[in-house]
Amino acid sequence: MNSPGKEGFRYLLDTNIVSDLVRNPAGAIRDRIATAGEESVCTSIVVAAELRFGAAKRRSKRLTRQVETILSYLPVLPLESPVDKHYAQIRANLERLGALIGPNDLLIAAQGCALGLTIVTQNVAEFCRVDGLSVENWFNPS
Numbered sequence: 846m847n848s849p850g851k852e853g854f855r856y857l858l859d860t861n862i863v864s865d866l867v868r869n870p871a872g873a874i875r876d877r878i879a880t881a882g883e884e885s886v887c888t889s890i891v892v893a894a895e896l897r898f899g900a901a902k903r904r905s906k907r908l909t910r911q912v913e914t915i916l917s918y919l920p921v922l923p924l925e926s927p928v929d930k931h932y933a934q935i936r937a938n939l940e941r942l943g944a945l946i947g948p949n950d951l952l953i954a955a956q957g958c959a960l961g962l963t964i965v966t967q968n969v970a971e972f973c974r975v976d977g978l979s980v981e982n983w984f985n986p987s
Contacts, residue, residue, distance in 0.1 A: 853884060853885065854884075854885060854886065854887040854920070854922075854960070854962055855881070855885040855886075855962060855963060856881060856885055856886045856887070856962060856963050856964075856965050856981075857887060857888060857889060857922070857953065857956065857957045857960070857962040857963065857964050857965065858886055858887070858888045858892065858919070858965050859888075859892060859950075859953060859964055859965060859966035859967075859968060859972075860891075860892045860895045860896060860949075860953075861966060861967045861968060862874055862965050862966060862967065862983065863888055863892055863896060863915060863916075863919065864896060864899070865984075866878075866915055866919075867896065867908070867911045867912055867915050868911075870911075870915070873983070873984065874983060877983040886919065886920075886965075887919065887920040887921070887922050887962075888916075888919050888920070888921055888922070889921070889922055889924070889952070889953050889956050890921055890922065890923050890924055891924070891949050891952045891953050891956070892921075892953065893916055893921045895949060896912045896915075896916070897909075897912060899912075900912045922956065922960070924952065924956060927959045928952070928955045928956045928959045929955075930959070931954075931955040931956075931958040931959045932951060932952060932955035935951060935954055935955055935958065935975055935976075936951055938976065939951075939974060939975070942974075944974050946971045946972070946974055946975070947971065950968065950971055950972065953972075954972055954975045954978055957978055957979070958975065958977060958978055962979075963979040963980065963981055964978060964979070964980045964981070965980075965981050965982070965983050966980065966981075966982065967982055967984055967985075969982050
């Protein structure tokens, strides 16, 4: 298990996890956060941007309110150095292997690596391509 990262966080929640929390604020993800400890979870500015884009694209005031409510309670970490160094190394490695992941997932993975955080996602297959990255699926724990 990773040692606690920035400010004691241990888990970096991916977009599909926070999106489920937006849709089901009293659901399984909330329960997992409670078990892990609210102080141990955070998300990325990349995730916040993806969620806000989704709400803007739908033009839904209700969805926008739900996203903003969740993001007001969930710490959102900015992209700061050394994320850029991890990004460069991860991308170069994945390109060499012919196994690239999506650009936003690449940034999220780099942030997780840089801060020593476990990525919580349903997209385990993509994130597991990143060497040394700890990944968990809170919907299907292994």
